[in-house]
Amino acid sequence: MKSKVYFSREISPAKLVELYEALGRKAEGNVAIKLSTGEPGGHNFLQPALIGDLVRKLNGTIVECNTAYGGGRADTESHLKAAADHGFTAIAPVEILDAEGEAELPIEGGKHLTFDIVGKGYLKYDFTVVLSHFKGHQMGGFGGAIKNISIGIASSAGKAWIHTCGRARKINWRELPPQEDFLEAMAEAAKAITDHCGERILYINVANRLSVDCDCNANPEEPKMGDIGVLASLDPVALDRACTDLVRSSDDPGKEHLIKRIDSRKGMHTLDWAEKLGMGSQQYELIEI
Numbered sequence: 001m002k003s004k005v006y007f008s009r010e011i012s013p014a015k016l017v018e019l020y021e022a023l024g025r026k027a028e029g030n031v032a033i034k035l036s037t038g039e040p041g042g043h044n045f046l047q048p049a050l051i052g053d054l055v056r057k058l059n060g061t062i063v064e065c066n067t068a069y070g071g072g073r074a075d076t077e078s079h080l081k082a083a084a085d086h087g088f089t090a091i092a093p094v095e096i097l098d099a100e101g102e103a104e105l106p107i108e109g110g111k112h113l114t115f116d117i118v119g120k121g122y123l124k125y126d127f128t129v130v131l132s133h134f135k136g137h138q139m140g141g142f143g144g145a146i147k148n149i150s151i152g153i154a155s156s157a158g159k160a161w162i163h164t165c166g167r168a169r170k171i172n173w174r175e176l177p178p179q180e181d182f183l184e185a186m187a188e189a190a191k192a193i194t195d196h197c198g199e200r201i202l203y204i205n206v207a208n209r210l211s212v213d214c215d216c217n218a219n220p221e222e223p224k225m226g227d228i229g230v231l232a233s234l235d236p237v238a239l240d241r242a243c244t245d246l247v248r249s250s251d252d253p254g255k256e257h258l259i260k261r262i263d264s265r266k267g268m269h270t271l272d273w274a275e276k277l278g279m280g281s282q283q284y285e286l287i288e289i
Contacts, residue, residue: 003238003284007246009229011208013053015289019232020054020129022289025202029126031060033092034152036133037083040072041218044209046133048087054204055092060129062094065119065152068159068171071218097121098155105192109277112165112185116150116192117158127200128193130236134205134228134243136212136258139163140186141267143214144240145203146274150190162189179266187274194236194279203239204232207246212261225254237280241271 006022008015020027033055038045055062066079073079076099083094097119104115130145137143140151151159157169165177165185176182194201207228213220228246233239244262247255262268275282 003235141265238284
């Protein structure tokens with residue numbers, strides 16, 4: 001059976017809520033809303049005015065982990081300041097998950113990783129809403145739901161663990177493993193989260209401000225193509241695949257810039273590996289709302 005991916009061309013607070021409700025899975029208990037708070041200087045991250053209605057409806061806590069590359073979110077104090085400066089603390093509590101340490105989650109069937117290193121604070125949440133800004137990425141080719149639960153929920157050391165394919169908890173940027181290995185490790189770390197959550201997780205991607213650069217970039221390149229819409233699914237593989245398919249099928253000539261970024265980094269391999277790990281399917285039914 002094909003996975004269902006719900007899609008709206010309209011990008012609005014009401015549509016985010018409508019797509020959440022279309023999934024038919026209620027976020028209950030202590031709800032973590034995983035998004036990127038955005039590197040200081042950047043401006044493409046999901047805006048609080050857009051996501052605020054959904055976040056408040058779910059009575060959720062916005063969660064993040066510190067970065068592994070320096071910058072303005074490398075420590076908890078700076079990260080919380082960035083979250084406040086970008087308006088997130090005005091719509092919900094914000095927790096930096098690795099502020100008080102780390103925890104390990106097992107990975108079944110991994111080739112590179114046997115465990116994922118996440119922020120310790122993550123373990124107290126009952127349900128995870130993965131709210132991702134779909135866009136390009138300088139290392140992964142693109143960033144969507146899988147990257148958001150992989151690199152995003154990993155602690156600072158956990159991010160290094162993924163980037164080095166389980167070799168180190170600090171990154172030597174001059175000695176990185178082959179690109180395919182990194183993409184596979186990223187998918188494996190994401191599987192630790194999906195296994196941990198079971199059915200207590202759902203995924204929403206907002207495909208707007210489609211820069212080739214990630215929200216972790218303090219000076220991202222301006223988008224060359226127009227916004228696509230909002231997509232939601234219970235299957236992160238199908239969701240990310242639908243986003244890339246909508247980019248490729250767009251009649252916007254600016255899409256070539258983003259496609260080049262995805263393909264030059266072999267980004268689709270992440271989905272191939274995630275599918276192989278049993279995280280979901282690249283076969284899906286797109287249901288437009």
